[in-house]
Amino acid sequence: MQFRDLKKQYEVLKKDIDQAMLEVAASSAFIMGKQVKELEQQLAQYVGVKHCVSCANGTEALTLALKAWGIKAGDAVFVPDFTFFASAEVVSLEGATPVFVDVDVDTFNIDPAALEKAIEKTIKEGKLQPKVIITVDLFGLPANYPAIRKIADKYHLLILEDGAQGFGGEINGKKACSFGDISTTSFFPAKPLGCYGDGGAIFTDNDEWASLMDSLRVHGKGSFKYDNVRIGMNSRLDTLQAAILKVKFDAFKNYELNDVNKAANLYTDKLKDLVKTPVIPEGYLSSWAQYTIQLQDEKQRDGLQAYLKEQGIPTMVYYPKPMHEQTAYLGLGYQSGDFPATESLCGKVLSLPMHPYLTEEEINKVCQAISQYLA
Incomplete structure (x- = not known):
């Protein structure tokens, strides 16, 4: 059993993916070939925004946004404490300071009440200028944007949506x-x-920011690539990757997103009386980057993970360590107990195999093993 079965996906899409890769090789347009622009247009239309600017990776996507906004030393950027390191790392790389915020124990996403408290505290201290809220659509579920937008507007802050795990989700x-x-x-x-x-x-819908990020991703180019009008970076999406993504995007829209939700519903139906299962608020749709259950405590979680491994069932812990406890951020001065929800989750969460090609038989095997261990 695979945690996320990319081999099975390739077997299903092999003919189209192979053809797409061969077309790129035949054209030799390996950098910024036509597939890149075609993909950007398709993604923008799907998401419902004016502009999509592709780049080298998700971390640099965040970096390009912060650079477009001129985020710098002395600025405060609010980041959930329960997330992958990159969400805060990009803030530090611009010289700004990440201000960590606790999360909701049900959705795993940034807690709007805790966010407003963190903003008020930062304003009161007067050392940093609040500028941006980096929300994270953790495990595929969009954050509570109706509440977060009200807070952002109240304090005149920008929202940077880190949708690294959330593409395909909805509210x-x-x-x-x-x-x-x-x-x-x-x-x-x-x-x-x-x-x-x-x-x-x-x-983004903002023409100016889109143009600026388009320039920044190619060494700060101006009217052509040897006219460099600002200091930029090298962050282009390879044509080969764009061609592969076009094929996979069709599958994602046509059936994968639907099938992964079917798998999640099956898990929840079978596990809801055994463990705490993921909460999807009314009106929300998750793209299920992970299916994450919560156990009673770290001992039970680690024991179950070891047992499942013995049964040939792969699992992962996302995340075992809060952001405020990362060695790189110990200098910010946070204390144990400052983020009770995050600290609790780090000892309880366990992510199960989850992908669109998961079979009912595989889900039954996982659920039966969990039931046996907890009996």
Whole structure:
């Protein structure tokens, strides 16, 4: 059993993916070939925004957004404490300071009440200038944007939606990667829509920011690539990856997103009386980057993980360590107990195999093994 079965996906899509890769090889347009622009147009239309700017990976998508906004030393950027390191790393790389915020124990996403408290505290301290909220659509579920947008407007902050795990999610029919002033996603192979290497994309309705990020991703280019009008970076999406993504995007839209939700519903139906299963608020749709259950405590979680491994069932812990406890951020001065929800989750969460090609038989095997261990 695979945690995320990319081999099975390739077997299903092999003919079209092979053809797409061969077309790129035959054209020799390996950098910024026509498939890149075609993909950007398709993604923008799907998400429902004016502009999609592709780039080298999801981390640099966040970086390009922060650079477009001129985020710098002295600025405060609010980041959930329960997330992957990149969500805060990009803030530090611009010289700004990440201010960590606790999350909701049910959705795993940033807690709006905790966010407002963190903003108020930062304003009161007067050391940093609040500028941006980086929301994270963790495990495929969009954050609570109706509440977060009200807070952002109240304090005149920008929203940067980190949709690395959230592409395909929705709130009342509105797509993930359209909720931020700028939104980003990642095409890392294991993401809901992944390529065969690294890749990322940025989404916005703002013409000026889109143009600026288009320039920044190619060494700050002006009217042509040897007219460099600003200091930029090298962050292009390879044509080969764009061609692969076009094929996989069709499958994602046509059946994968639907099938992964069927798999999640089956898990929940079988596990809801055994463990705490993921909560999907009314009107929300998840793209299920992960299916994450919660156990009673770390001992039970680690024991179950070891037992499942013995049964040939792969699992992962996302995430075992809060952001505020990362060695790189110990200097920020946070204390144990500052983020009770995150600290609790890090000892309880366990992610199960989840992908569109998961069979009912495989789901039954996972659920039966969990039931046996907890009996």
